[in-house]
Every structure is written in C-alpha cells, then in structure tokens.
Amino acid sequence: MIDSFVVPLLKILVVLNATLVGVTYMILLERKVIAWAQSRLGPMRVGPYGVLQPVADALKLMIKEDITPVRADKWVFTAAPIIAMVPALIVYAVIPFGPEVSLFGRPVTLYVTDVNVGLLYIVSVASVGVYGIILAGWSSNSKYPLLASLRASAQLISYEVAVTLTLVSVILVAGSLSMVSIVRAQESGHVWFAFLQPMAFVIFFIGGLAETNRAPFDMPEAEQELTGGFHTEYSGMRFALFFLAEYANMIVVSSVATTLFLGGWLRPFPNVAFLSFLGIIPSWAWFLLKSFGFLYVFIWIRATLPRYRYDQLMRLGWKVLIPLAIINLVVTAIVKVMVH
C-alpha cells in the first residue's frame, strides 16, 4: 500500500512543487543574470536582493484581470495555456534526479518512475506542448499571434527532427530508452556521452534552444517584431502559464541534456577511487548543478546574441542540423556494429 501508492504520490507532490518553485526562481535568476551582464542590478526591491520578487510577480499575475478578446475562440483560448503547461510538467515524471537512496530506513528512488520507453515518452509529451502555442496564436484571432503561431509550427517541425535523431544515436550507444539505464550506461562505460557523441550533444543543445523558443531562436515571441507574438492577447494568470511553461521547458531540456550527455546524477569520474571525496556532494545535487550550468548558458546566450530570422532558422535546421544528425547517426551505427 505504502510502496505502491503513498510514496509515488509524495514524490509527485515534491517534484511538482519543486518544479514550480524552481521555475519561478528561474525567472528571477534570468532577470538577475541578464542584469549583471548588462551592468545593472535587476530586481532589488522585494526582499533582500529581490529574492521575494517571484512571490510578488505571482501575486500580481493572479489578481490581474484575465481578459478574453471578444473575437477570440473562447474555448481554445482558455485551453491553450493549459495545453502548453501540462506537458512541460508531466515530463518530470521520468527524469531521474538521483539513484536509489535510503530514506527513513526505506529504499527510495529519486525519480517518480522509470519507464522502459522513457526517452520516447519525453519526446512525445514535449512535442504536445507546442500545440499550446499554435492554438493560442490561432484562437486569439489577431494578426501578430497568428504569424507567431505559424512560426512556431515551422520551427517545431524543423527542430524536432534533428533533436530526435540525436536522441536515437544516444539510444544506440546506451542500448536503452530508459533514462535510468542511460545514466547507468555512462557509469559502466566510464565516460559521459557528451564525449562519445559530441556532435549529438551540440545539435541537441541548439535544437533545445529552438524547441524552447529561447534566444537566438525566440521568433514566436519576438517582442520587437511581433509585439510578444503568440501571447500578445493574453493577460493575467493565463499569460503566466505560458511564461511558466517556457521556463519549465527550459528546465526539462537542461535535465534531459544532463541525463543523456553529462552523466545525470553521477559525480565526475564516478569510477576513479581517489576522487571519491566528490561524493560528499549528494547525487541529486550533482544533477541540479549540471542542469543549472545548462540554464546559465541559456541565459548567457540570450544576453549576448541577436535573433535569427525565421527563414535563416529554417535553413539552419533543414540544411545543417538534420544532415549532420543523420551523418552522426549512421556513423554511430557503423561503429557500433564494427565494435561488436
């Protein structure tokens, strides 16, 4: 009873809440890091160094008037933010934050579940999220959001393919679709897959930026061109859902990249005995640290780079990333066969 029901429920509760809090603080982090990059201070007023800013933001967005444009398609308009948010959250079910640990004398795994098609689950669920953007743009019945949703669908098709192909080459190397097994494979193989699959790693990272609509690929919400893009007509909590979904997706991409390429919860050189002092830092902290590294790079890129144009993004996707991913996949397969 406890093992089959209470423990999973508790884990879901913890992961869900930790994610939501993480997402709100992610927004603060982004504002702070960009502010430092731009030689300003960022939020400083709410709490010391602005640490309570997310609370104030959440409160503000909740009590704000939630406007539905008269000419919008009401049902779809309401459903779109939910469709964007929910997949971003349920992906966390299969992300392994750590191995099995003993808690209160009871073995507990630091992930909600480990399905044997974990990676497939992530890819399929994550691609549902973009429907939120497409439907939001369409249902707003307004021109800028419409253009944005067109961009979003084009962008999704171009990048989903490249990203998925890189995942296939990782699966080839690891020999499993399960997220936990992939980490185990990196432990027994004595190497992070980032070094075995450097090309896949780079393509996954670029594709990840594009999938989460982050700079320099943030065309669907290009503020300077499309005045906010797909969420132009949204306000209040529904707008906040889009915002949260974007940041939740960023954390998902970082977590997946950490798991697939940087050894997940493993400390650096997990099999080298004299580095065992690194084990002082618990496994879940290593995971968070690596994911944080990715998130920081995401923000750093946003502060530095200009935005690509829509057609250039498509060209990069179809003419560069997809061919490279296919080549990488074929080479990986050939090497794999030859080694055996």
Add this chain to the structure above:
Amino acid sequence: MDTTVHHGAMFDTDELVLNMGPQHPSTHGVLRVVLRLDGETVVDVDVVMGYLHRGIEKLSENRNWTQIVLLTDRMDYVAAATSNVGYCETVEKLMGLEVPRRARYVRTILCELQRIASHCLWVGTHAMDIGAMTVFLYAFRERELILDLFEEFCGARLTYNSMRIGGLPLDIPPGWDKKVLEFCRIMEQKVGEYEELLTHNRIWLERTKGIGVISGPDAAALGLCGPTLRGSGVPRDVRKDEPYAAYDEMAFDVPVGTAGDTYDRYLVRMEEFRQSLRIIRQATEGLPEGPIVGKVPRLIKPAAGETYHAIESPKGELGYFIVSDGKSTNPYRFRVRPPSLCNLQGLRRLVKGHLVADVVALIGSIDIVLGEVDR
C-alpha cells in the same frame, strides 16, 4: 488598402494587411507602417506619419528669433544641440554676424558629443530590434556620460537650448574640457566593446548583410542623406563639403560603405563614433581663448531676405530655410529640411521583398526620430 487574392490550385490565398504602429515597440516612436504581407514577405508598405506633429515651423513664425532656439530642441530630441547650432548659424548667416573662434570650437565639440550620443541611441535600439539586447544597455550607459557633460555645460539633459544667436549663452565650466577628454578615452574602448558584440557576430552578419540594398545614385535620387547615404558609397558630408562651425580647421575622414546594405550603414556609423572622438580631441585640445559671443544687436531683426543653411546632424543633412521680411521681430517663413523625414522616404524602397523581421531592422538602419519627421 486593397489586397490581392491569389487563386491557387487548391486554396485561395489572401494578402495580410498588418498594421505596425503607431504603438509598436520597434517603430522608434509613433511611426505607423502598414504592411501588406504574403506569408511573411512584405509585398508593399505604406508609411503613415504625423502622429507627433506639433507645428514647430508655423509656431516659429510667431515667436521672436531668440525663442525659436527652444523650439528647435523639440525636433530631433536625441540631438538637440545640433538643431540649436543649425538654427543659430542660419540666422547668423542671414544677418552676416561674425561668431568668435572660441564659440565655434565649443559648438563643434557639442555637435560631435551630440553625434556620439545620438549614435549611441541608434546602435542600442538598432541592435535591440535585431534581438541583441545587451548592446542597448551598454550604449545607454555611455550616453549617460554625455548627458552629464551637457548637464554641466547648460543645466539640461535632453532639450538643451544651448545656443544663442552670435555665440554661446555661457562659457564652458572650469575643468569641463578635462572631463571631455576623459570621456573620449572611455568612449574609445566602449566602441570597441559594441563592435565586439556585433561586427563579426555571425547572426548579426546574416541579419544585416544584403538587407535593404540601395545603390549610391538611387539613394541620392531619393534624397537620402547622412550615414544612410554614405553607406551606399556617396561621400557626401556637409562638414566636409560646406564646413560650418570649426570643421574647416579639423582633420577627420568621412567613412563610406560599398554595398549600401544595412551592414554597411552600421559600419559607417561605427566609424563615425571614432571620427567624432577624433574631432572632439582636436577641438578640446586646441580650444582658443577669447569672447564667446560676437557683436550681436540688442534686438535681433535681420534685414529683408532669405537664406538656406545646412549642417550635418547625426541623422544627415539638417537644413533651415528662413525668410525675413525685415519689419517684424519674427521670421516671415521658417522651414526645416529634416534628415529623418528624407531618410524615411527611402523605407518603402528598402523594405519591399524582405521579411517582417527585416522591416524592424531597416527602420533601425535609417535612424529616424519621429519628433523630427513630424515636427
């Protein structure tokens, strides 16, 4: 605006009319651009202006000659001192007044500081439009230093009212020239910092190279001016061709582009930063002693006649055409040739066939200020 319906094999497709502005984050004020789109490609564009019209030219005909200086501040409000200088020199030309050398030198320094401030704002917003947001903050940080210098000189930070007919309202404060030189030293490095972020950035190159190409003769025929014209390779610069203030005593180069695209216009303005610093250094180090106001009559009342005088504002050739009837203490006719407006005329030509994302890049590239377009 009419839209054309294309009858395709399966579906009829419509052109989309998109109203960009007057409230849009990238139209640099209250410019309204009506785009006709085929997908995201711009088929045609209609530029609508006049949302900031305050009738400055007509107002000027009912103010006395000294009061008009204050109105010229409100045209190109990011380069107010340049407008002041242009107006005062026009009236001096009309009256045949001699301006002391020291005043001419200070005017040159102020004009060039103003050019840097205006270009700072341009590089910031232009980069911001293309998505590089950090440059914006960096450029505003340096612009702040210039505003501080202006504040010390005349007490104002945006609309300076910093000139008088025949010279300057006041001499430079003690130690000001040292601060100007110190600023030049800082700015030299910072321009390099902007260039590091943009000039060789692959995305920046892809976004600006080959966008909005216009040949030199075409640009001149359209009446484009300033860096927008020089980006197309036409070496027209009023400071060189018809020197005013103390430019005839300064050594500087006029940078020109070759391709006439957005990237060349960007490079021209980046080089102008350096040339402006060069002029400021020369003028500050060689600042002559002497009076700051020439022999100006108590009541300014030019004899009947008309004159046109142009200066090189940061945006291009800023000209004033003034008619005096010789009887009243205000101009009979007052007309401005605003460089922003002339450059804006080129927008339609530049934008056609490009994408929506390029429209904002091109609006940034021609560097307009709506206060000057509408007056």
